[in-house]
Amino acid sequence: MPKINQLESLKVLKAVVEGGSFTAAAKRLNLTVARISKSIERLEFELNAKLFIRSTRYMQLTDSGERTYRHGVKLLEQWRGLTDELTETLDKPKGKIKISIPMSWGLSVFSTVLAKFMVKYPKISIEAHMSDQYVNVIEGEYDLVLRLTSKLQDSSLLCKKLKTYKFMTCASPEYLSKHGMPMIPEDLKNHSCLVYSQQGSRLKWQFIKGSKKTDVYIKPHLQSNNSTLFRETLLAHQGIALIPEFVVENDVLSGKLIPILTDYSNQELNLYSLRAADHMLSMRLKLLNDFIYDELT
Template sequence: MDRLTALNVFRHVAELQSFAEAGRRLGLSPAAISKNIAELERHLSCRLIHRTTRRMALTEEGRLYYRQVAQVLDDLDEADRSLFPMQATPSGVLRVSAPTTVTLKLLSPAIPRFLAQYPQLTLELDLDDRRVDLVKEGYDLAIRGSDRLEDSSLIARKLTSLEHVLCGSPAYFQGAGIPTRPADLARHNCIQFSLSSHSDFWEFSRGSERIGVSIDGRYKVGSSLAVRDALLAGFGLSVIPRVYVEDDLLSGAVVPVLTEWSLPLTEVYAVYGSRVHLALKVRVFLDFVSRALGGQ
Protein backbone atom coordinates (compact mmCIF):
# COMPACT_ATOMS: atom_id res chain seq x y z
CA MET A 1 0.00 0.00 0.00
CA ASP A 2 1.20 3.47 -0.89
CA ARG A 3 0.09 5.05 2.36
CA LEU A 4 0.21 8.67 1.17
CA THR A 5 -1.92 7.82 -1.87
CA ALA A 6 -4.36 5.91 0.32
CA LEU A 7 -4.68 8.84 2.73
CA ASN A 8 -5.28 11.24 -0.16
CA VAL A 9 -7.93 8.90 -1.59
CA PHE A 10 -9.64 8.62 1.79
CA ARG A 11 -9.71 12.39 2.21
CA HIS A 12 -11.27 12.94 -1.21
CA VAL A 13 -13.88 10.24 -0.64
CA ALA A 14 -14.77 11.69 2.77
CA GLU A 15 -15.09 15.25 1.46
CA LEU A 16 -16.88 14.41 -1.78
CA GLN A 17 -19.07 11.64 -0.27
CA SER A 18 -18.55 9.69 -3.44
CA PHE A 19 -16.12 7.02 -4.62
CA ALA A 20 -16.81 7.86 -8.26
CA GLU A 21 -16.28 11.62 -7.87
CA ALA A 22 -13.05 11.03 -5.88
CA GLY A 23 -11.83 8.83 -8.72
CA ARG A 24 -12.57 11.53 -11.30
CA ARG A 25 -10.75 14.17 -9.26
CA LEU A 26 -7.69 11.98 -8.71
CA GLY A 27 -7.64 10.33 -12.11
CA LEU A 28 -8.11 6.87 -10.62
CA SER A 29 -10.54 4.11 -11.53
CA PRO A 30 -13.36 3.16 -9.14
CA ALA A 31 -11.56 -0.13 -8.52
CA ALA A 32 -8.39 1.72 -7.51
CA ILE A 33 -10.37 3.96 -5.15
CA SER A 34 -12.04 0.96 -3.48
CA LYS A 35 -8.72 -0.91 -3.24
CA ASN A 36 -7.00 2.01 -1.50
CA ILE A 37 -9.82 2.40 1.03
CA ALA A 38 -9.88 -1.34 1.71
CA GLU A 39 -6.10 -1.51 2.21
CA LEU A 40 -6.19 1.50 4.54
CA GLU A 41 -8.95 -0.09 6.62
CA ARG A 42 -7.02 -3.34 6.73
CA HIS A 43 -3.91 -1.47 7.87
CA LEU A 44 -5.89 0.29 10.63
CA SER A 45 -7.94 -2.81 11.55
CA CYS A 46 -11.16 -0.81 11.57
CA ARG A 47 -13.89 0.32 9.19
CA LEU A 48 -13.70 3.94 8.11
CA ILE A 49 -16.68 4.12 5.74
CA HIS A 50 -20.13 2.51 5.79
CA ARG A 51 -20.98 1.88 2.16
CA THR A 52 -23.88 0.34 0.31
CA THR A 53 -24.81 0.33 -3.36
CA ARG A 54 -26.78 3.56 -2.84
CA ARG A 55 -24.90 5.63 -0.23
CA MET A 56 -21.83 5.94 1.96
CA ALA A 57 -21.06 7.58 5.30
CA LEU A 58 -18.06 7.87 7.58
CA THR A 59 -18.02 5.73 10.69
CA GLU A 60 -17.17 7.31 14.04
CA GLU A 61 -13.61 6.10 13.59
CA GLY A 62 -13.67 7.48 10.03
CA ARG A 63 -14.73 10.96 11.18
CA LEU A 64 -11.97 11.06 13.81
CA TYR A 65 -9.40 9.78 11.35
CA TYR A 66 -10.51 12.22 8.64
CA ARG A 67 -9.94 15.27 10.88
CA GLN A 68 -6.39 14.19 11.69
CA VAL A 69 -5.55 13.06 8.14
CA ALA A 70 -6.83 16.32 6.64
CA GLN A 71 -4.57 18.31 9.00
CA VAL A 72 -1.54 16.15 8.17
CA LEU A 73 -2.08 16.48 4.41
CA ASP A 74 -2.58 20.24 4.73
CA ASP A 75 0.69 20.48 6.69
CA LEU A 76 2.49 18.50 3.98
CA ASP A 77 1.15 20.83 1.30
CA GLU A 78 2.28 23.83 3.32
CA ALA A 79 5.75 22.30 3.74
CA ASP A 80 5.96 21.84 -0.03
CA ARG A 81 4.86 25.41 -0.69
CA SER A 82 7.41 26.77 1.79
CA LEU A 83 10.21 25.50 -0.45
CA PHE A 84 8.93 27.03 -3.69
CA PRO A 85 10.64 30.43 -3.11
CA MET A 86 13.95 28.64 -2.38
CA GLN A 87 13.60 26.70 -5.62
CA ALA A 88 12.92 29.87 -7.61
CA THR A 89 15.58 32.08 -5.98
CA PRO A 90 18.73 30.92 -4.17
CA SER A 91 18.11 31.57 -0.48
CA GLY A 92 18.77 30.24 2.98
CA VAL A 93 22.09 29.25 4.54
CA LEU A 94 24.78 27.57 2.42
CA ARG A 95 27.50 25.76 4.43
CA VAL A 96 30.77 25.18 2.57
CA SER A 97 34.10 23.74 3.68
CA ALA A 98 37.17 24.73 1.66
CA PRO A 99 40.96 24.54 2.00
CA THR A 100 42.51 27.72 3.32
CA THR A 101 45.13 28.59 0.71
CA VAL A 102 43.06 27.72 -2.37
CA THR A 103 40.25 29.87 -1.03
CA LEU A 104 42.33 32.86 0.03
CA LYS A 105 44.40 32.93 -3.16
CA LEU A 106 41.85 32.02 -5.79
CA LEU A 107 38.28 32.31 -4.51
CA SER A 108 37.65 34.75 -1.67
CA PRO A 109 38.16 37.97 -3.71
CA ALA A 110 35.14 37.01 -5.84
CA ILE A 111 32.82 35.90 -3.01
CA PRO A 112 31.41 39.38 -2.22
CA ARG A 113 30.28 39.68 -5.85
CA PHE A 114 28.65 36.25 -5.64
CA LEU A 115 26.72 37.19 -2.50
CA ALA A 116 25.72 40.56 -4.00
CA GLN A 117 24.13 38.63 -6.87
CA TYR A 118 22.00 36.56 -4.46
CA PRO A 119 20.87 38.84 -1.61
CA GLN A 120 18.66 36.16 -0.02
CA LEU A 121 21.58 33.74 0.39
CA THR A 122 23.84 33.49 3.45
CA LEU A 123 27.23 31.79 3.06
CA GLU A 124 28.97 30.06 5.96
CA LEU A 125 32.46 29.34 4.60
CA ASP A 126 34.71 27.29 6.87
CA LEU A 127 38.38 27.38 5.89
CA ASP A 128 39.75 24.02 6.94
CA ASP A 129 42.36 21.85 5.25
CA ARG A 130 41.10 18.63 6.85
CA ARG A 131 38.69 16.24 5.13
CA VAL A 132 35.30 17.04 6.62
CA ASP A 133 32.40 14.58 6.75
CA LEU A 134 29.78 16.43 4.69
CA VAL A 135 26.77 14.52 5.98
CA LYS A 136 27.79 14.20 9.63
CA GLU A 137 28.94 17.82 9.93
CA GLY A 138 26.08 19.32 7.93
CA TYR A 139 27.94 20.82 4.97
CA ASP A 140 26.20 21.38 1.64
CA LEU A 141 29.46 21.24 -0.31
CA ALA A 142 33.22 20.93 0.16
CA ILE A 143 36.12 21.99 -2.04
CA ARG A 144 39.00 19.54 -2.01
CA GLY A 145 42.40 19.51 -3.61
CA SER A 146 43.98 16.11 -4.18
CA ASP A 147 46.01 14.09 -6.61
CA ARG A 148 43.91 11.11 -5.53
CA LEU A 149 40.19 11.54 -4.81
CA GLU A 150 39.04 8.69 -2.62
CA ASP A 151 36.11 6.51 -3.66
CA SER A 152 32.88 7.44 -1.93
CA SER A 153 29.18 7.86 -2.46
CA LEU A 154 29.66 11.62 -2.95
CA ILE A 155 29.57 13.41 -6.28
CA ALA A 156 32.83 15.12 -7.32
CA ARG A 157 32.91 17.88 -9.92
CA LYS A 158 36.36 18.87 -11.15
CA LEU A 159 37.02 22.61 -10.90
CA THR A 160 40.64 23.09 -11.93
CA SER A 161 44.13 21.58 -11.96
CA LEU A 162 47.02 23.16 -10.07
CA GLU A 163 50.50 22.99 -11.62
CA HIS A 164 53.42 22.62 -9.21
CA VAL A 165 56.90 24.09 -9.19
CA LEU A 166 60.04 23.09 -7.28
CA CYS A 167 61.61 26.29 -6.01
CA GLY A 168 63.60 28.08 -3.33
CA SER A 169 65.09 31.48 -2.66
CA PRO A 170 68.35 32.67 -4.25
CA ALA A 171 69.85 32.92 -0.75
CA TYR A 172 69.07 29.26 -0.05
CA PHE A 173 70.59 28.06 -3.32
CA GLN A 174 73.67 30.24 -2.79
CA GLY A 175 74.41 28.29 0.38
CA ALA A 176 73.09 24.81 -0.52
CA GLY A 177 73.76 24.70 -4.24
CA ILE A 178 71.30 24.20 -7.10
CA PRO A 179 70.05 20.64 -7.70
CA THR A 180 70.64 19.48 -11.27
CA ARG A 181 68.81 16.15 -11.05
CA PRO A 182 66.04 14.78 -8.76
CA ALA A 183 68.52 12.56 -6.88
CA ASP A 184 70.29 15.71 -5.62
CA LEU A 185 67.30 16.47 -3.40
CA ALA A 186 68.55 13.89 -0.90
CA ARG A 187 71.11 16.43 0.34
CA HIS A 188 68.71 19.38 0.47
CA ASN A 189 66.49 20.66 3.25
CA CYS A 190 63.05 19.93 1.79
CA ILE A 191 60.08 21.76 3.29
CA GLN A 192 57.24 19.24 3.42
CA PHE A 193 53.53 19.99 3.04
CA SER A 194 52.29 17.46 5.59
CA LEU A 195 48.71 17.19 4.31
CA SER A 196 49.86 15.87 0.95
CA SER A 197 49.56 12.14 0.33
CA HIS A 198 53.16 12.25 -0.93
CA SER A 199 54.73 14.66 1.56
CA ASP A 200 57.88 12.53 1.86
CA PHE A 201 58.05 11.26 -1.74
CA TRP A 202 58.22 13.58 -4.72
CA GLU A 203 57.64 12.29 -8.25
CA PHE A 204 59.22 13.71 -11.40
CA SER A 205 58.71 12.93 -15.08
CA ARG A 206 60.54 13.87 -18.26
CA GLY A 207 59.20 12.36 -21.45
CA SER A 208 58.94 8.63 -20.78
CA GLU A 209 61.26 8.83 -17.77
CA ARG A 210 59.72 8.60 -14.27
CA ILE A 211 61.64 9.13 -11.04
CA GLY A 212 60.46 9.02 -7.43
CA VAL A 213 62.63 10.60 -4.74
CA SER A 214 62.28 10.11 -1.00
CA ILE A 215 62.83 13.47 0.67
CA ASP A 216 63.29 14.73 4.20
CA GLY A 217 63.64 18.01 6.00
CA ARG A 218 63.41 19.78 9.32
CA TYR A 219 60.08 21.49 8.65
CA LYS A 220 56.77 19.71 8.01
CA VAL A 221 53.68 21.95 7.98
CA GLY A 222 50.03 21.63 6.98
CA SER A 223 49.70 25.00 5.24
CA SER A 224 50.92 26.03 1.80
CA LEU A 225 51.11 29.63 3.03
CA ALA A 226 53.55 28.50 5.72
CA VAL A 227 55.56 26.61 3.09
CA ARG A 228 55.78 29.84 1.06
CA ASP A 229 56.93 31.80 4.11
CA ALA A 230 59.72 29.28 4.68
CA LEU A 231 60.75 29.49 1.03
CA LEU A 232 60.94 33.28 1.17
CA ALA A 233 62.98 33.06 4.37
CA GLY A 234 65.57 30.91 2.59
CA PHE A 235 65.01 27.94 4.88
CA GLY A 236 64.85 25.29 2.15
CA LEU A 237 63.22 24.31 -1.12
CA SER A 238 59.81 22.78 -1.75
CA VAL A 239 57.19 21.68 -4.25
CA ILE A 240 54.28 24.14 -4.18
CA PRO A 241 51.38 25.04 -6.49
CA ARG A 242 52.74 27.60 -8.94
CA VAL A 243 49.80 29.97 -8.49
CA TYR A 244 50.71 30.42 -4.80
CA VAL A 245 54.17 31.78 -5.66
CA GLU A 246 53.49 33.34 -9.07
CA ASP A 247 54.32 36.86 -7.89
CA ASP A 248 57.42 35.63 -6.06
CA LEU A 249 58.66 33.90 -9.22
CA LEU A 250 58.13 37.06 -11.23
CA SER A 251 59.97 39.20 -8.69
CA GLY A 252 62.81 36.70 -8.28
CA ALA A 253 62.14 36.21 -4.57
CA VAL A 254 62.04 32.47 -5.37
CA VAL A 255 63.49 30.71 -8.40
CA PRO A 256 62.43 27.42 -10.02
CA VAL A 257 64.81 24.49 -10.36
CA LEU A 258 64.73 21.19 -12.26
CA THR A 259 62.46 22.97 -14.73
CA GLU A 260 62.96 20.31 -17.40
CA TRP A 261 61.13 17.86 -15.12
CA SER A 262 57.34 17.81 -14.63
CA LEU A 263 55.50 17.32 -11.34
CA PRO A 264 52.06 15.75 -10.76
CA LEU A 265 49.07 18.05 -10.86
CA THR A 266 46.72 18.61 -7.93
CA GLU A 267 43.10 18.37 -9.04
CA VAL A 268 40.61 20.60 -7.24
CA TYR A 269 37.07 19.25 -6.88
CA ALA A 270 33.73 20.37 -5.55
CA VAL A 271 32.25 17.49 -3.57
CA TYR A 272 28.56 17.26 -2.68
CA GLY A 273 25.84 14.79 -1.82
CA SER A 274 23.75 14.07 -4.89
CA ARG A 275 22.84 15.26 -8.37
CA VAL A 276 19.18 14.44 -7.69
CA HIS A 277 17.10 17.36 -6.35
CA LEU A 278 20.24 19.47 -5.92
CA ALA A 279 19.28 22.62 -4.02
CA LEU A 280 19.41 25.78 -6.11
CA LYS A 281 21.74 27.45 -3.59
CA VAL A 282 24.25 24.62 -4.11
CA ARG A 283 23.83 24.69 -7.89
CA VAL A 284 24.56 28.42 -8.22
CA PHE A 285 27.59 28.13 -5.91
CA LEU A 286 28.90 25.25 -8.01
CA ASP A 287 28.59 27.39 -11.12
CA PHE A 288 30.32 30.27 -9.33
CA VAL A 289 33.35 28.26 -8.16
CA SER A 290 33.63 26.60 -11.58
CA ARG A 291 33.91 30.04 -13.21
CA ALA A 292 36.18 31.45 -10.49
CA LEU A 293 38.64 28.54 -10.56
CA GLY A 294 38.24 27.44 -14.16
CA GLY A 295 40.76 29.94 -15.46
CA GLN A 296 43.52 28.82 -13.11
Protein backbone atom coordinates (compact mmCIF):
# COMPACT_ATOMS: atom_id res chain seq x y z
CA MET A 1 0.00 0.00 0.00
CA PRO A 2 1.40 3.46 -0.91
CA LYS A 3 2.62 5.92 1.70
CA ILE A 4 -0.02 8.22 3.10
CA ASN A 5 -0.35 11.90 3.86
CA GLN A 6 -0.14 11.44 7.61
CA LEU A 7 -1.33 14.95 8.46
CA GLU A 8 -4.48 14.50 6.37
CA SER A 9 -5.09 11.04 7.84
CA LEU A 10 -4.88 12.40 11.39
CA LYS A 11 -7.40 15.11 10.45
CA VAL A 12 -9.68 12.41 9.09
CA LEU A 13 -9.27 10.26 12.21
CA LYS A 14 -10.10 13.25 14.42
CA ALA A 15 -13.22 14.03 12.38
CA VAL A 16 -14.41 10.39 12.46
CA VAL A 17 -13.95 10.08 16.22
CA GLU A 18 -15.62 13.40 17.01
CA GLY A 19 -18.37 12.98 14.43
CA GLY A 20 -19.09 9.36 15.31
CA SER A 21 -19.18 8.06 11.75
CA PHE A 22 -17.50 8.16 8.35
CA THR A 23 -20.50 10.02 6.98
CA ALA A 24 -20.28 12.78 9.61
CA ALA A 25 -16.52 13.08 9.02
CA ALA A 26 -17.03 13.33 5.26
CA LYS A 27 -19.54 16.13 5.74
CA ARG A 28 -17.26 18.03 8.12
CA LEU A 29 -14.20 17.77 5.87
CA ASN A 30 -16.10 18.09 2.59
CA LEU A 31 -14.76 14.75 1.36
CA THR A 32 -16.43 11.60 0.06
CA VAL A 33 -17.17 8.73 2.41
CA ALA A 34 -14.96 6.55 0.20
CA ARG A 35 -12.05 8.98 0.69
CA ILE A 36 -12.60 8.89 4.46
CA SER A 37 -12.69 5.08 4.49
CA LYS A 38 -9.53 4.79 2.37
CA SER A 39 -7.68 7.28 4.58
CA ILE A 40 -8.49 5.30 7.73
CA GLU A 41 -7.55 2.05 6.00
CA ARG A 42 -4.15 3.47 5.00
CA LEU A 43 -3.56 4.86 8.47
CA GLU A 44 -4.28 1.45 9.99
CA PHE A 45 -1.85 -0.12 7.53
CA GLU A 46 0.83 2.47 8.31
CA LEU A 47 0.46 1.97 12.08
CA ASN A 48 -0.10 -1.79 11.81
CA ALA A 49 -3.03 -1.41 14.20
CA LYS A 50 -6.81 -1.66 14.08
CA LEU A 51 -8.29 1.72 14.96
CA PHE A 52 -12.00 0.89 14.77
CA ILE A 53 -14.22 -2.13 15.23
CA ARG A 54 -16.77 -1.72 12.46
CA SER A 55 -20.01 -3.45 11.60
CA THR A 56 -23.09 -2.51 9.63
CA ARG A 57 -24.73 -1.22 12.82
CA TYR A 58 -22.04 0.43 14.90
CA MET A 59 -18.46 1.64 15.01
CA GLN A 60 -16.29 1.50 18.12
CA LEU A 61 -12.86 2.99 18.75
CA THR A 62 -10.23 0.43 19.80
CA ASP A 63 -7.60 1.04 22.46
CA SER A 64 -5.07 1.65 19.69
CA GLY A 65 -7.53 4.02 18.05
CA GLU A 66 -8.01 5.94 21.30
CA ARG A 67 -4.24 6.34 21.76
CA THR A 68 -3.79 7.39 18.13
CA TYR A 69 -6.59 9.93 18.46
CA ARG A 70 -5.13 11.49 21.61
CA HIS A 71 -1.66 11.81 20.12
CA GLY A 72 -3.09 12.90 16.78
CA VAL A 73 -4.99 15.81 18.31
CA LYS A 74 -1.80 17.03 19.97
CA LEU A 75 0.21 16.66 16.77
CA LEU A 76 -2.38 18.57 14.74
CA GLU A 77 -2.42 21.36 17.30
CA GLN A 78 1.38 21.52 17.29
CA TRP A 79 1.35 21.71 13.50
CA ARG A 80 -1.18 24.51 13.60
CA GLY A 81 0.85 26.32 16.24
CA LEU A 82 3.98 25.99 14.11
CA THR A 83 2.30 27.41 11.01
CA ASP A 84 0.86 30.26 13.08
CA GLU A 85 4.25 31.01 14.58
CA LEU A 86 5.98 31.08 11.21
CA THR A 87 3.41 33.27 9.47
CA GLU A 88 2.39 35.65 12.24
CA THR A 89 4.27 38.35 14.10
CA LEU A 90 3.23 40.92 16.67
CA ASP A 91 3.78 43.72 14.16
CA LYS A 92 1.77 42.01 11.42
CA PRO A 93 -0.79 39.64 12.96
CA LYS A 94 -2.69 37.70 10.34
CA GLY A 95 -4.68 34.55 9.76
CA LYS A 96 -8.21 33.33 10.37
CA ILE A 97 -10.25 33.10 13.58
CA LYS A 98 -13.42 31.02 13.76
CA ILE A 99 -15.80 32.18 16.47
CA SER A 100 -19.34 31.55 17.69
CA ILE A 101 -21.37 34.36 19.25
CA PRO A 102 -24.91 34.73 20.64
CA MET A 103 -27.31 36.12 18.04
CA SER A 104 -28.91 39.06 19.90
CA TRP A 105 -25.69 40.12 21.62
CA GLY A 106 -23.83 39.79 18.36
CA LEU A 107 -26.20 42.11 16.54
CA SER A 108 -26.53 44.61 19.39
CA VAL A 109 -22.98 44.75 20.75
CA PHE A 110 -20.40 42.61 19.00
CA SER A 111 -20.96 43.96 15.50
CA THR A 112 -19.50 47.32 16.59
CA VAL A 113 -16.63 45.70 18.51
CA LEU A 114 -15.79 43.49 15.55
CA ALA A 115 -15.77 46.40 13.11
CA LYS A 116 -13.25 48.26 15.29
CA PHE A 117 -11.07 45.15 15.59
CA MET A 118 -11.00 44.57 11.83
CA VAL A 119 -10.04 48.19 11.20
CA LYS A 120 -7.14 47.82 13.65
CA TYR A 121 -6.05 44.37 12.37
CA PRO A 122 -6.94 44.23 8.66
CA LYS A 123 -4.88 41.08 7.99
CA ILE A 124 -6.91 38.98 10.44
CA SER A 125 -9.98 37.38 8.87
CA ILE A 126 -13.00 36.34 10.94
CA GLU A 127 -15.48 33.51 10.40
CA ALA A 128 -18.35 34.40 12.74
CA HIS A 129 -21.24 32.02 13.42
CA MET A 130 -24.22 33.59 15.20
CA SER A 131 -26.60 31.40 17.19
CA ASP A 132 -28.36 31.34 20.55
CA GLN A 133 -28.14 27.54 20.53
CA TYR A 134 -25.47 25.70 22.51
CA VAL A 135 -22.44 25.01 20.33
CA ASN A 136 -19.67 22.51 20.97
CA VAL A 137 -16.28 24.24 20.93
CA ILE A 138 -14.36 21.09 20.03
CA GLU A 139 -16.71 19.48 17.51
CA GLY A 140 -17.37 22.82 15.83
CA GLU A 141 -13.61 23.45 15.66
CA TYR A 142 -14.07 26.97 17.02
CA ASP A 143 -11.10 29.03 18.09
CA LEU A 144 -13.33 31.01 20.43
CA VAL A 145 -16.91 30.73 21.65
CA LEU A 146 -18.66 33.61 23.40
CA ARG A 147 -21.55 32.35 25.50
CA LEU A 148 -24.31 34.21 27.37
CA THR A 149 -25.76 32.24 30.25
CA SER A 150 -27.02 32.65 33.80
CA LYS A 151 -24.95 29.67 34.90
CA LEU A 152 -22.03 28.14 33.05
CA GLN A 153 -21.90 24.36 33.11
CA ASP A 154 -18.76 22.67 34.40
CA SER A 155 -16.33 22.37 31.54
CA SER A 156 -12.80 21.33 30.65
CA LEU A 157 -12.57 24.43 28.46
CA LEU A 158 -10.55 27.51 29.29
CA CYS A 159 -13.09 30.07 30.47
CA LYS A 160 -12.99 33.80 31.13
CA LYS A 161 -15.88 35.94 32.36
CA LEU A 162 -16.08 39.11 30.28
CA LYS A 163 -19.15 40.99 31.50
CA THR A 164 -22.44 40.73 33.38
CA TYR A 165 -25.68 42.04 31.87
CA LYS A 166 -29.00 42.64 33.57
CA PHE A 167 -32.50 42.02 32.27
CA MET A 168 -34.89 44.93 32.01
CA THR A 169 -38.68 44.98 31.91
CA CYS A 170 -39.77 47.83 29.67
CA ALA A 171 -42.37 49.28 27.33
CA SER A 172 -42.95 52.48 25.37
CA PRO A 173 -44.60 55.52 27.04
CA GLU A 174 -47.39 55.29 24.46
CA TYR A 175 -48.16 51.66 25.35
CA LEU A 176 -48.19 52.40 29.08
CA SER A 177 -50.37 55.49 28.60
CA LYS A 178 -52.93 53.39 26.76
CA HIS A 179 -52.82 50.18 28.83
CA GLY A 180 -51.64 51.31 32.26
CA MET A 181 -48.49 50.81 34.31
CA PRO A 182 -48.00 47.35 35.90
CA MET A 183 -47.32 47.81 39.61
CA ILE A 184 -46.60 44.20 40.56
CA PRO A 185 -45.43 41.23 38.45
CA GLU A 186 -48.87 39.59 38.49
CA ASP A 187 -50.28 42.62 36.60
CA LEU A 188 -48.35 41.42 33.53
CA LYS A 189 -50.98 38.73 32.95
CA ASN A 190 -53.28 41.51 31.75
CA HIS A 191 -50.78 42.92 29.26
CA SER A 192 -49.40 42.05 25.83
CA CYS A 193 -46.04 40.46 26.55
CA LEU A 194 -43.15 39.76 24.20
CA VAL A 195 -41.49 36.57 25.41
CA TYR A 196 -38.09 35.09 24.61
CA SER A 197 -38.05 31.30 24.62
CA GLN A 198 -36.03 28.44 23.23
CA GLN A 199 -37.86 25.35 22.01
CA GLY A 200 -39.26 23.44 24.98
CA SER A 201 -38.62 26.20 27.55
CA ARG A 202 -41.35 27.33 29.95
CA LEU A 203 -43.04 30.65 29.28
CA LYS A 204 -42.44 32.31 32.62
CA TRP A 205 -40.76 35.43 33.93
CA GLN A 206 -39.18 35.47 37.38
CA PHE A 207 -38.98 38.58 39.54
CA ILE A 208 -36.95 38.89 42.73
CA LYS A 209 -37.55 41.30 45.61
CA GLY A 210 -35.44 40.74 48.67
CA SER A 211 -35.56 37.01 49.37
CA LYS A 212 -38.90 36.49 47.60
CA LYS A 213 -39.11 35.12 44.06
CA THR A 214 -42.29 35.56 42.01
CA ASP A 215 -42.90 33.46 38.91
CA VAL A 216 -45.35 34.84 36.37
CA TYR A 217 -46.52 32.47 33.65
CA ILE A 218 -47.05 34.44 30.48
CA LYS A 219 -49.35 33.94 27.50
CA PRO A 220 -47.20 35.71 24.89
CA HIS A 221 -48.49 38.23 22.41
CA LEU A 222 -45.21 37.64 20.55
CA GLN A 223 -42.86 34.73 21.18
CA SER A 224 -39.40 34.37 19.64
CA ASN A 225 -35.98 32.81 20.20
CA ASN A 226 -34.30 36.13 19.36
CA SER A 227 -34.60 39.12 21.69
CA THR A 228 -33.52 41.62 19.03
CA LEU A 229 -36.81 41.01 17.24
CA PHE A 230 -38.66 42.55 20.18
CA ARG A 231 -37.01 45.95 19.97
CA GLU A 232 -38.97 47.23 16.97
CA THR A 233 -42.17 45.74 18.40
CA LEU A 234 -41.60 47.62 21.66
CA LEU A 235 -40.97 50.85 19.75
CA ALA A 236 -44.21 50.25 17.83
CA HIS A 237 -46.04 50.32 21.21
CA GLN A 238 -47.14 46.68 20.98
CA GLY A 239 -46.31 45.33 24.41
CA ILE A 240 -43.96 44.75 27.33
CA ALA A 241 -40.73 42.76 27.21
CA LEU A 242 -38.31 41.33 29.74
CA ILE A 243 -35.19 41.81 27.71
CA PRO A 244 -31.38 41.99 28.10
CA GLU A 245 -30.32 45.56 28.73
CA PHE A 246 -27.86 45.62 25.84
CA VAL A 247 -30.73 45.33 23.33
CA VAL A 248 -32.61 48.43 24.50
CA GLU A 249 -30.25 50.57 26.61
CA ASN A 250 -29.99 53.34 23.98
CA ASP A 251 -33.77 53.48 23.62
CA VAL A 252 -34.16 53.75 27.40
CA LEU A 253 -31.59 56.55 27.57
CA SER A 254 -33.43 58.45 24.82
CA GLY A 255 -36.82 58.00 26.53
CA LYS A 256 -38.30 55.89 23.75
CA LEU A 257 -38.71 53.03 26.24
CA ILE A 258 -39.39 53.15 29.98
CA PRO A 259 -38.21 50.60 32.57
CA ILE A 260 -41.02 49.21 34.72
CA LEU A 261 -41.18 47.11 37.88
CA THR A 262 -37.84 48.61 38.87
CA ASP A 263 -38.28 47.53 42.51
CA TYR A 264 -37.70 43.97 41.30
CA SER A 265 -34.60 42.32 39.91
CA ASN A 266 -34.17 39.37 37.56
CA GLN A 267 -31.57 36.75 36.78
CA GLU A 268 -28.38 38.15 35.32
CA LEU A 269 -26.66 37.06 32.12
CA ASN A 270 -22.92 36.47 32.17
CA LEU A 271 -20.83 36.65 29.02
CA TYR A 272 -17.98 34.13 28.91
CA SER A 273 -15.22 33.44 26.42
CA LEU A 274 -14.46 29.74 25.96
CA ARG A 275 -11.66 27.98 24.11
CA ALA A 276 -10.17 24.52 24.01
CA ALA A 277 -7.62 23.90 26.76
CA ASP A 278 -5.31 21.83 24.56
CA HIS A 279 -5.05 24.41 21.77
CA MET A 280 -2.15 26.82 21.60
CA LEU A 281 -3.16 30.47 21.96
CA SER A 282 -2.24 32.14 18.68
CA MET A 283 -1.22 35.78 18.57
CA ARG A 284 -4.34 36.78 16.62
CA LEU A 285 -6.68 35.02 19.06
CA LYS A 286 -5.00 36.65 22.05
CA LEU A 287 -5.39 40.03 20.35
CA LEU A 288 -9.11 39.41 19.74
CA ASN A 289 -9.73 38.13 23.27
CA ASP A 290 -7.98 41.12 24.83
CA PHE A 291 -9.68 43.56 22.45
CA ILE A 292 -13.18 42.27 23.33
CA TYR A 293 -12.43 42.44 27.06
CA ASP A 294 -11.08 45.99 26.81
CA GLU A 295 -14.08 47.17 24.77
CA LEU A 296 -16.59 45.72 27.22
CA THR A 297 -14.96 46.84 30.47
